[in-house]
Amino acid sequence: MPELSPRSAKPRVLIVEDEAPLSTMLRYNLEKQGFRVEEAADGQEALLRINEAVPDIVLLDWMLPNLSGIEVCRQIRRGSATRDLPVIMVTARTDEQDAVRGLNTGADDYITKPFNIEALLARMRALLRRAGGSASKGRREFHDVVMDLATHRVYRNGRGVHLGPTEFRLLDFLLQHPRRVFSREELLDAVWGTDIHVEPRTVDVHIRRLRKAINEAGEIDLVRTVRAAGYALDTESH
Amino acid sequence: MPELSPRSAKPRVLIVEDEAPLSTMLRYNLEKQGFRVEEAADGQEALLRINEAVPDIVLLDWMLPNLSGIEVCRQIRRGSATRDLPVIMVTARTDEQDAVRGLNTGADDYITKPFNIEALLARMRALLRRAGGSASKGRREFHDVVMDLATHRVYRNGRGVHLGPTEFRLLDFLLQHPRRVFSREELLDAVWGTDIHVEPRTVDVHIRRLRKAINEAGEIDLVRTVRAAGYALDTESH
DNA sequence: ATTGATGTCACAAAACCTTCATAAAACGGC
DNA sequence: GCCGTTTTATGAAGGTTTTGTGACATCAAT
Numbered sequence: 001m002p003e004l005s006p007r008s009a010k011p012r013v014l015i016v017e018d019e020a021p022l023s024t025m026l027r028y029n030l031e032k033q034g035f036r037v038e039e040a041a042d043g044q045e046a047l048l049r050i051n052e053a054v055p056d057i058v059l060l061d062w063m064l065p066n067l068s069g070i071e072v073c074r075q076i077r078r079g080s081a082t083r084d085l086p087v088i089m090v091t092a093r094t095d096e097q098d099a100v101r102g103l104n105t106g107a108d109d110y111i112t113k114p115f116n117i118e119a120l121l122a123r124m125r126a127l128l129r130r131a132g133g134s135a136s137k138g139r140r141e142f143h144d145v146v147m148d149l150a151t152h153r154v155y156r157n158g159r160g161v162h163l164g165p166t167e168f169r170l171l172d173f174l175l176q177h178p179r180r181v182f183s184r185e186e187l188l189d190a191v192w193g194t195d196i197h198v199e200p201r202t203v204d205v206h207i208r209r210l211r212k213a214i215n216e217a218g219e220i221d222l223v224r225t226v227r228a229a230g231y232a233l234d235t236e237s238h
Numbered sequence: 239m240p241e242l243s244p245r246s247a248k249p250r251v252l253i254v255e256d257e258a259p260l261s262t263m264l265r266y267n268l269e270k271q272g273f274r275v276e277e278a279a280d281g282q283e284a285l286l287r288i289n290e291a292v293p294d295i296v297l298l299d300w301m302l303p304n305l306s307g308i309e310v311c312r313q314i315r316r317g318s319a320t321r322d323l324p325v326i327m328v329t330a331r332t333d334e335q336d337a338v339r340g341l342n343t344g345a346d347d348y349i350t351k352p353f354n355i356e357a358l359l360a361r362m363r364a365l366l367r368r369a370g371g372s373a374s375k376g377r378r379e380f381h382d383v384v385m386d387l388a389t390h391r392v393y394r395n396g397r398g399v400h401l402g403p404t405e406f407r408l409l410d411f412l413l414q415h416p417r418r419v420f421s422r423e424e425l426l427d428a429v430w431g432t433d434i435h436v437e438p439r440t441v442d443v444h445i446r447r448l449r450k451a452i453n454e455a456g457e458i459d460l461v462r463t464v465r466a467a468g469y470a471l472d473t474e475s476h
Numbered sequence: 477a478t479t480g481a482t483g484t485c486a487c488a489a490a491a492c493c494t495t496c497a498t499a500a501a502a503c504g505g506c
Numbered sequence: 507g508c509c510g511t512t513t514t515a516t517g518a519a520g521g522t523t524t525t526g527t528g529a530c531a532t533c534a535a536t
Contacts, residue, residue, distance in 0.1 A: 109432075119433045126432040129423060139360065146356045151472070152419040152464045155356045158267075162476055164492055165466035165524095202494055204514065227502065227513065402481055440483055442525065447481095465491065465524065 010036045011056040011128055016046040016072065017090070018065055022113075026059065029117050043067025047075055054082055056131075057124055060107070062091035073107055086127035090115070140175040143222060143235050145214060147175055156214045166191070167210045174223075174233040183230040207231055249294040249366055250274045254284040254310065255328070256303055260351075264297065267355050281305025285313055292320055295362055298345070300329035311345055324365035326358070378413035381460060381473050383452060385413055394452045404429070405448045412461075412471040421468040445469055 013035045017023040020041075027037045038055060040046040042065045050058070058076070062069045069089060076082045089110040109123050140147045144157040154161045154171065163171060169191045174182075182190070184200035192198055211223050224234040251273045255261040258279075265275045276293065278284040280303040288296070296314070300307045307327060314320045327345040346365050349358055378385040382395040392399050392409065401409060407429045412420075420428070422438035430436055445461060453459050462472040 116433075118435075122432045122435075125423075126427040129421075129427065139357075141357065146360075148360065150419065151417045151470065152467050158355050160474065160476075166493075198493090199495065201496090201514090205494075205516085208515065225514070404482070436482095437484065439485090439525090443483075443527085446526065463525070 010034055012036045012038065012053075013057050013059060013124070014038045014040060014046065014049060014055040015059045016040045016043070016064065016069070017059070017061045018042060018063075019061075029121075033121060041065075043069070043072045046072050050076065050082060050085075051079075054085060057086045057088070057128055059120075059124075060087055060089050062089060084131060086124075086131050088120070088123060088127065140172065142175055142178045142233055145171075145175070145222060147172060154214070156216070157219065159216075161213050163213050164209065166206055167213060170206055170210055171214070171233075174231075178233050181224075181226045181230050181232040186230065203231075248272055248274045250276065250291075251295050251297060251362070252276045252278060252284065252287060252293040253297045254278045254281070254302065254307070255297070255299045256280060256301075257299075267359075271359060279303075281307070281310045284310050288314065288320060288323075292323060295324045295326070295366055297326050297328060297358075297362075300327060324362075326361060326365065328353070378410065380413055380416045380471055383409075383413070383460060385410060392452070394454070395457065397454075399451050401451050402447065404444055405451060408444055408448055409452070409471075412469075416471050419462075419464045419468050419470040424468065441469070 011034075013030055015023055015026050015030075015037060017026065017039070018041050023039055023041075027039065030037050038049060040049050044066045046058075046060070046064075047067070049055075060069045060072060064072070069091075073087055073089065076085055076087060086109075087107045089107040090113060091110060092113045108127055111120055111123065138149055140149070146155045147153070148155075149172075152168070154163055154168070170187065173187070173190050184203040187203050188196075188198055188200065207223060207225075211221060215221050215223075220235060222233055222235065224232045224236070226232060249272075251268055253261055253264050253268075253275060255264070255277070256279050261277055261279075265277065268275050276287060278287050282304045284296075284298070284302075285305070287293075298307045298310060302310070307329075311325055311327065314323055314325060325345045326349060328349055328351060349361060377387065384393045385391075386393075387410075390406070392401055392406070408425065411425070411428050422441040425441050426434075426436055426438065445463075449459060449461050453461075458473060459475050460471055460473065462470045462475050464470060
């Protein structure tokens with residue numbers, strides 16, 4: 001089974017729309033799709049809500065009372081906390097120009113009314129996927145182990161190391177909290193997920209495979225076993 | 239294995255370093271990675287060599303005889319032909335301040351001794367990618383694959399290969415982000431578009447067609463499968 | 477009508493997980 | 507140290523998931 005969001009359960013979407021019927025329709029559909037929905041009826045309210053708590057994505061109507069969608073978008077791009085916030089512009093005009101201008105003001109995507117709810121969902125998912133990916137992507141290191149998230153590669157002391165998906169996630173997690181000890185249960189929650197059922201001892205097996213993969217003859221064992229407590233990434237075994 | 243210079247096959251790197259052992263070690267590793275290596279033992283020699291022939295990237299030690307690394311960097315930034323030349327500063331001091339000062343003098347990145355060779359390589363690649371991206375247009379390359387956007391043609395190792403429209407766009411996208419792993423969903427978003435509905439497994443089929451087209455007997459497979467993650471353009475499959 | 481391209485499916489082939497049984501190691505009390 | 511107990515390491519087996527592949531129906535352009 002593929003997993004979706006390693007971060008939070010429900011993505012939060014802010015709908016900025018002054019036409020109540022449309023807004024209601026959207027809320028209904030988005031909630032059915034597992035979004036947590038918030039609403040704002042004009043530009044000012046939108047910025048207020050965003051500053052209170054940054055949502056995962058914003059649906060922004062083009063024409064708004066008080067502050068136009070374009071202006072709201074500009075403001076969003078200005079703030080450092082909201083610079084990468086995905087914004088989808090919703091516009092009634094079909095003119096290409098408008099759409100382009102929307103993009104130039106910083107919207108990540110746009111859609112014209114009337115729109116297909118499926119199309120909207122597809123774009124939202126795409127943006128969320130992109131944003132989520134780029135945020136956590138980078139590189140992790142510990143001692144002489146390097147993990148490159150973007151290329152999905154792991155190196156020990158320069159030499160490339162092959163890991164299975166689970167070992168990869170396991171190491172990924174451990175690399176995020178070096179030296180800290182985690183119980184088998186904690187590891188299961190973090191690496192496998194909370195709602196699956198797997199024997200705690202299964203962790204042992206994956207730890208072993210991880211060890212086998214990253215430790216070569218002459219190298220120190222980077223995985224520390226802490227009896228009656230769990231495992232940790234560490235340079236000193238005992 | 240890795241390389242990416244859009245200009246020539248082998249990117250040329252100039253190592254400016256007065257400690258011979260380090261310099262030798264770097265030469266060995268970088269040549270193994272497909273770089274053409276040149277060396278300079280002090281700041282003056284560095285500038286001389288750069289003026290002779292501008293390399294693709296410079297590894298610049300902080301502490302140097304004759305002319306400090308900072309000064310060399312300043313000079314590099316001064317010249318019109320070398321203004322955009324990527325420079326990585328190598329320093330023994332860990333102080334953040336030094337690093338920052340290094341960046342202020344115009345270095346594009348820095349790394350502190352002792353450093354992991356993989357980390358260095360990653361940064362070099364990133365810089366080369368950035369530099370290359372802005373300069374070249376209309377043509378993409380990776381390993382021995384060349385794509386000419388203008389003529390819509392693709393070559394592997396000189397020989398022309400035929401791709402269907404979808405395979406072409408797929409390869410085009412992958413070429414824009416070499417080595418990076420993309421999930422089936424991401425590929426669908428980027429290559430097919432967000433609105434359409436296509437089974438994720440369809441990506442497999444097109445990956446296969448792409449493989450069949452660009453890989454000939456005796457040639458390495460340039461498409462890497464990353465189980466449970468997706469696909470990437472890479473020179474090492476495993 | 478013929479060709480070429482595309483999206484799906486079903487089945488084969490790998491790669492991978494989980495579990496279990498057994499060996500090995502660590503610990504506690506004496 | 508010695509012994510019994512608890513905890514971890516390890517190897518193998520069997521089942522599951524993921525990917526590779528060939529075939530096919532559809533559709534558009536020629």
